[in-house]
Amino acid sequence: MTFSEENYLKTIYHLMAVSDAGISTNAIAEKMETKASSVTDMLKKLAEKELVNYVKYQGVSLTEKGQLAAKMIVRKHRLWETFLVEKLDFSWDEVHDLAEQLEHIKSEKLINKLDDFLGNPTEDPHGDAIPDANGRITKIEKQLLSEMDKNRVGICVGVKDTSSDFLKYLDKQEIALGSHIEIIEKESFDSSFRIRVETKEITISHKIASNLYIK
Amino acid sequence: MTFSEENYLKTIYHLMAVSDAGISTNAIAEKMETKASSVTDMLKKLAEKELVNYVKYQGVSLTEKGQLAAKMIVRKHRLWETFLVEKLDFSWDEVHDLAEQLEHIKSEKLINKLDDFLGNPTEDPHGDAIPDANGRITKIEKQLLSEMDKNRVGICVGVKDTSSDFLKYLDKQEIALGSHIEIIEKESFDSSFRIRVETKEITISHKIASNLYIK
């Protein structure tokens, strides 16, 4: 499988996680910052290889085979991210682009050894689940902070947006995975939140709250 | 720089280490298992980028810029090999192909952090020197076992041939980097060697002896 094929599979996989319906050509094109015509070409190729179900004008979905392949790419991506943060001391906002490269290294043995080396983690540094060698995923029950009620408490277990900007903002506010969070007040006017992070009280916007997962 | 460009640079670098004369198109083609015409095309491209000195029909050599680029690729290759053996517990005959992939990951920061993580090694698992971040190489004074006299003793510090077959042979004979070697006898008829490896006495062919570096 080529780099490009792998990137398409991964993108379709991520889009399918959001909406189960057939994924549109345009949605893929937008996410990959490419043109719809390029997507169509690739979809034909992937369909030829039985990695996607593709019917002209009706979008695609992954086949079983495609889904497994995609999960293996996600597995690699998240294991490498974990390696970079845990072992090489990168910060969580730096690792995405590197993992985008590393996820294409071809070797099952390597990734399984890396998995062992890291102690078979089930989550990456952003709180996302790492599929195991068989593609199985340990679901984490989590909730968006924005959907929680006043006075609820919990632990920050993940982020929805993983953009560098957002992650840097969290660092600045000293919000990290594992941080203890308590909802002190919800401001109905602008939907902002007054929360306590460990011992510190801060105000965060609705946008921030809707990108933080709490358990 | 593309993968392909990097592979050409690396190949030229390795060939230059053997003979300082201009490297021939054919030599490159053979080493890379490609055709001479493909090599010519690429040499033009590399010359355009001022990575090689190329004059039609007269072979190539690396420019300063090309040499540094090549060293950085070798640096990455050897650091990844070291990582695979030291941290992930691969054997020394398994790591080459993987490192061929990993050496193309683009990030200075990553490779420097990896270097630190490994404790800034100066040699890889085959005893080859690892260039530092500036391209500087710590020369190891070493000698081919085949060029040493009777009764000399030393430590195995490297291998010339790094093929999987050869390395597996060494494992079988329990010859490793750091092994204590003593030359007991040189057989003039077939140039074979009777040597002691640690406490064990064995006979090795001239071919084996001429691929082992001793200090």
Next chain:
DNA sequence: AAATTGTTTTAGACTAGACTAAAAAATATT
């Protein structure tokens, strides 16, 4: 020095993956 042999380059073709522009199909609007 001419002829033969071997090496290197050129010319032209191919593939993967991307693109633009135009055509076709699907969806939305009146």
Next chain:
DNA sequence: AATATTTTTTAGTCTAGTCTAAAACAATTT
């Protein structure tokens, strides 16, 4: 239901890197 708009596909072009076959050059032999 007919039209307008949007989405998707097709057709054709481009680039990087490879290839084959033929031509040009270099080296060797006679």
